[in-house]
Amino acid sequence: MAELIATRTGGARHAFAVYRRSLAAHFRSIVEYPADFWVMASAGALWQTLQFAFLAILFANVSAIAGWGYHEMLVLVGFLTLGGATTAVFWDGVWSIGSMVIKGDIDYRITRPAPVIVQVASLHVGMQAFGELSLGTVMLVYGWVGAGLSPTLIPLALLMLACAVVIETAVLTALCAVNFWVKGTMSVFAFLVNDLQQDVLRFPLGIYPAAVRLVAMFVIPLAFVSFVPVEVLTGRASDWWAFGPPIAAAATAAAAILVVRAGLRSYDSAGH
Amino acid sequence: MTHTWAVDRALAVVSLKRRLAYKANWVFAIVLGGGSMLANLALWHNLIGEGTLGGYDWDAMRAYLIISFFTATLAFSGSDWEIADRILDGLIAVDLTKPVDFQRARAAEFIGSMLSTVPTAVLGVVGAWLLFSPPGPVSPLAGLLTAVSVLFVFPLAFGITYLSVLVCFWTRRYLGIMWAREALLGFFSGMLVPLALMPAPLQALSWALPFPHFTTTPSHIYLGRVDTAGALGLLAAELAWTVVLWFGGRLVFKHAVKKVTVHGG
Amino acid sequence: MPILEARSLSKRFRRADKASGFKGALKHLVQRKYKNFTAVDAIDLEIEPGESVAYVGPNGAGKSTTVKLLTGILKPTEGTVRVMGRDPHTERIANAHDIGVLFGQRTQLWWDLPVEESLKLLKHMYGVPEADYKARIEKFDELLGLGEFMPALARTLSLGQRMRADLACALIHDPKMVYLDEPTIGLDISVKDRLRAFLRQLVDDGTTLLLTSHDLADIEEVCERIVVIDEGRIAYDGPIEQLKAHYITTKAVDLVLDGPADVGSLAEKFPHYEWSAGEAASEVVVTYESARFTTAEVLGDVTAHLRPRDLSLSEPSIEDVIRRLYAGELTK
Numbered sequence: 051m052a053e054l055i056a057t058r059t060g061g062a063r064h065a066f067a068v069y070r071r072s073l074a075a076h077f078r079s080i081v082e083y084p085a086d087f088w089v090m091a092s093a094g095a096l097w098q099t100l101q102f103a104f105l106a107i108l109f110a111n112v113s114a115i116a117g118w119g120y121h122e123m124l125v126l127v128g129f130l131t132l133g134g135a136t137t138a139v140f141w142d143g144v145w146s147i148g149s150m151v152i153k154g155d156i157d158y159r160i161t162r163p164a165p166v167i168v169q170v171a172s173l174h175v176g177m178q179a180f181g182e183l184s185l186g187t188v189m190l191v192y193g194w195v196g197a198g199l200s201p202t203l204i205p206l207a208l209l210m211l212a213c214a215v216v217i218e219t220a221v222l223t224a225l226c227a228v229n230f231w232v233k234g235t236m237s238v239f240a241f242l243v244n245d246l247q248q249d250v251l252r253f254p255l256g257i258y259p260a261a262v263r264l265v266a267m268f269v270i271p272l273a274f275v276s277f278v279p280v281e282v283l284t285g286r287a288s289d290w291w292a293f294g295p296p297i298a299a300a301a302t303a304a305a306a307i308l309v310v311r312a313g314l315r316s317y318d319s320a321g322h
Numbered sequence: 323m324t325h326t327w328a329v330d331r332a333l334a335v336v337s338l339k340r341r342l343a344y345k346a347n348w349v350f351a352i353v354l355g356g357g358s359m360l361a362n363l364a365l366w367h368n369l370i371g372e373g374t375l376g377g378y379d380w381d382a383m384r385a386y387l388i389i390s391f392f393t394a395t396l397a398f399s400g401s402d403w404e405i406a407d408r409i410l411d412g413l414i415a416v417d418l419t420k421p422v423d424f425q426r427a428r429a430a431e432f433i434g435s436m437l438s439t440v441p442t443a444v445l446g447v448v449g450a451w452l453l454f455s456p457p458g459p460v461s462p463l464a465g466l467l468t469a470v471s472v473l474f475v476f477p478l479a480f481g482i483t484y485l486s487v488l489v490c491f492w493t494r495r496y497l498g499i500m501w502a503r504e505a506l507l508g509f510f511s512g513m514l515v516p517l518a519l520m521p522a523p524l525q526a527l528s529w530a531l532p533f534p535h536f537t538t539t540p541s542h543i544y545l546g547r548v549d550t551a552g553a554l555g556l557l558a559a560e561l562a563w564t565v566v567l568w569f570g571g572r573l574v575f576k577h578a579v580k581k582v583t584v585h586g587g
Numbered sequence: 588m589p590i591l592e593a594r595s596l597s598k599r600f601r602r603a604d605k606a607s608g609f610k611g612a613l614k615h616l617v618q619r620k621y622k623n624f625t626a627v628d629a630i631d632l633e634i635e636p637g638e639s640v641a642y643v644g645p646n647g648a649g650k651s652t653t654v655k656l657l658t659g660i661l662k663p664t665e666g667t668v669r670v671m672g673r674d675p676h677t678e679r680i681a682n683a684h685d686i687g688v689l690f691g692q693r694t695q696l697w698w699d700l701p702v703e704e705s706l707k708l709l710k711h712m713y714g715v716p717e718a719d720y721k722a723r724i725e726k727f728d729e730l731l732g733l734g735e736f737m738p739a740l741a742r743t744l745s746l747g748q749r750m751r752a753d754l755a756c757a758l759i760h761d762p763k764m765v766y767l768d769e770p771t772i773g774l775d776i777s778v779k780d781r782l783r784a785f786l787r788q789l790v791d792d793g794t795t796l797l798l799t800s801h802d803l804a805d806i807e808e809v810c811e812r813i814v815v816i817d818e819g820r821i822a823y824d825g826p827i828e829q830l831k832a833h834y835i836t837t838k839a840v841d842l843v844l845d846g847p848a849d850v851g852s853l854a855e856k857f858p859h860y861e862w863s864a865g866e867a868a869s870e871v872v873v874t875y876e877s878a879r880f881t882t883a884e885v886l887g888d889v890t891a892h893l894r895p896r897d898l899s900l901s902e903p904s905i906e907d908v909i910r911r912l913y914a915g916e917l918t919k
Contacts (some may be wrong), residue, residue: 089498158836163683257368
């Protein structure tokens with residue numbers, strides 16, 4: 051038993067080392083070909099700048115959205131942006147599961163001594179995320195200060211942000227892994243959910259019918275990425291809700307692991 | 323060059339058929355565009371309530387958002403990646419040996435692929451119409467002119483997309499360029515927030531760009547925010563942008579294609 | 588004890604049996620119908636350490652599927668595989684350390700990274716000690732000329748460079764059992780020669796090799812044993828020399844004459860040989876059983892009667908034999 055645990059933890063450590071080195075190699079290659087980086091990072095920054103401008107324009111005309119003020123909205127969008135952007139930096143490779151399944155590129159990964167999903171996820175770095183991370187941080191900090199949130203909440207905010215990244219990563223992974231069964235080069239489901247998340251969860255859930263709230267909390271629990279944490283931080287929800295993000299993170303991570311495992315089991319390699 | 327309308331039509335039809343073959347695209351476009359429209363409806367319903375914002379009451383805003391959904395579905399549906407990939411893969415060298423005008427051929431294909439989403443867009447509008455029953459156009463003439471202004475979305479979307487895709491001659495990837503273009507289009511067209519709510523300098527900047535013609539121009543005409551003379555003026559501006567973008571594309575292409583020749587293809 | 592052992596190994600794929608288009612997809616949702624397709628059918632295979640085995644067969648015979656079963660990529664429908672005593676599918680990670688795999692059609696290089704980075708990542712993944720890594724890279728550079736494109740991005744490599752780099756990737760951890768699926772596909776002659784020389788060296792150094800290829804020169808130069816598979820079953824398994832001895836029983840001499848050749852009268856004159864027309868009107872081919880006649884005898888007979896301007900000796904190639912094996916003309 052002890053031996054089993056030792057190999058298990060050894061395996062996890064090895065997997066993490068493989069992941070870290072692969073990502074590091076990609077970071078090095080970014081530095082060597084900076085033009086791509088700047089185009090992507092600028093595009094990401096542009097999106098977020100316009101998002102910021104959107105909120106500023108909106109709040110020049112209204113004083114609140116469903117009771118949420120300007121600064122609270124900035125914190126909300128900050129959480130949404132940072133959750134997604136961090137995932138794009140560290141786990142962007144999963145987007146290619148679909149095309150790898152079609153081309154049979156999963157094959158080599160199965161013959162190597164490291165978890166397949168770790169090898170795939172570290173195949174790419176979403177460079178737009180650097181622009182998003184910087185602007186997202188600006189919005190979050192500016193909103194935080196403007197909303198007068200206490201610095202004592204920072205550890206809680208960081209914890210919930212970490213949970214947000216786990217939830218984003220897990221949901222993205224599970225949705226991309228659907229391509230093990232539904233063959234296609236584009237991760238349609240991940241793309242749809244990602245886009246809808248950007249459109250819908252950029253506003254407080256209070257403006258939507260109850261059904262939307264239920265789906266965002268309990269079916270695909272993306273509300274725990276941005277909405278619930280900010281509700282907790284601004285005192286709209288009771289402190290008990292702070293347990294929501296970790297629970298959602300654990301649940302989505304478990305679901306993602308199950309989906310990926312099942313996907314790999316049903317993988318039958320390309321025709322040739 | 324022996325480029326004829328028959329060639330254009332053939333290219334457009336092929337591109338349309340290729341798109342229609344992927345039935346998933348339909349569902350995809352409607353879920354994406356429809357989801358965004360519903361979210362926006364919820365937002366503006368909450369914000370406007372019984373009052374008005376930037377001169378829009380809830381009735382006008384419903385029409386605005388449905389028009390915005392329709393034009394956005396068209397504008398984001400063109401086959402931009404196909405052009406970008408040709409440039410990035412160097413296949414363009416092959417295209418240049420063919421007796422067709424590159425820009426015209428791509429325009430035909432692009433418009434063909436845009437046409438493939440018309441059924442989706444119409445379906446979405448009909449659905450939204452039944453659910454939210456927005457007001458009709460301010461007059462039959464305004465309705466007609468709105469339709470004309472929406473037709474301009476086709477050449478304008480191509481013009482802007484083509485110019486942005488040509489940047490691929492200088493970069494190795496297209497994704498970032500696409501995002502930047504979509505962000506600018508979404509913001510300055512008024513899809514994200516009506517231009518009327520923006521501060522005056524930003525409004526002036528928007529109107530100096532081709533983007534407002536995707537959302538603001540059709541909705542202005544439809545809702546009667548401009549009179550007939552104003553509507554005709556906006557249509558003239560659309561026409562002018564169509565011409566400017568077309569010849570701008572030619573100019574940039576002439577410049578860019580030197581790179582292909584220099585590299586030897 | 589064999590290094591690789593497959594017992595009545597079978598793989599059946601289930602394919603959705605549906606009409607094309609949207610209607611077909613809908614119908615399929617309601618009444619799910621599938622067709623079974625047997626890619627590999629009860630194969631028994633044993634490979635001893637140090638053997639070099641060629642695995643050949645026509646397209647769609649089940650070669651690649653077998654390789655995927657043996658490497659643990661696919662789970663067998665029936666039967667078992669053991670590589671060094673392990674099941675490669677369920678003990679995937681432990682098995683991975685002992686095997687090296689190359690699929691000629693695909694690359695395992697990290698597309699956006701320099702070749703060197705790919706090799707370094709694999710070095711860490713397999714836990715290769717630095718000194719061993721250096722020695723192997725040096726060897727690969729010497730034999731495969733790796734150094735010239737180590738700093739290049741994988742996606743900028745030519746096909747020949749990519750294949751050499753992929754071979755280095757497959758061997759960087761010094762695997763005991765190596766599977767090469769079409770390692771020379773699409774390469775030009777000079778790169779092929781280089782690869783074959785490298786593979787011979789590999790075999791001489793004691794690595795166990797299973798190689799599939801459509802190029803039989805690869806097989807003849809690298810392998811000692813040949814397994815022929817057709818329609819998922821093994822049609823022949825044995826030493827290549829034996830295959831030749833068993834099936835290559837005739838030899839032929841191509842003669843170029845001054846004038847047009849009269850095949851009919853030659854056949855009358857020397858009925859114990861077989862005569863046929865050559866490619867040109869002035870050419871004629873004489874075929875004889877190598878067990879009955881020596882080449883000298885045949886040439887003596889022929890030159891006593893004819894004055895050929897030129898002649899050349901030929902032997903049916905192993906390619907001919909295998910083609911006939913596929914066609915079902917030969918049975919063991």
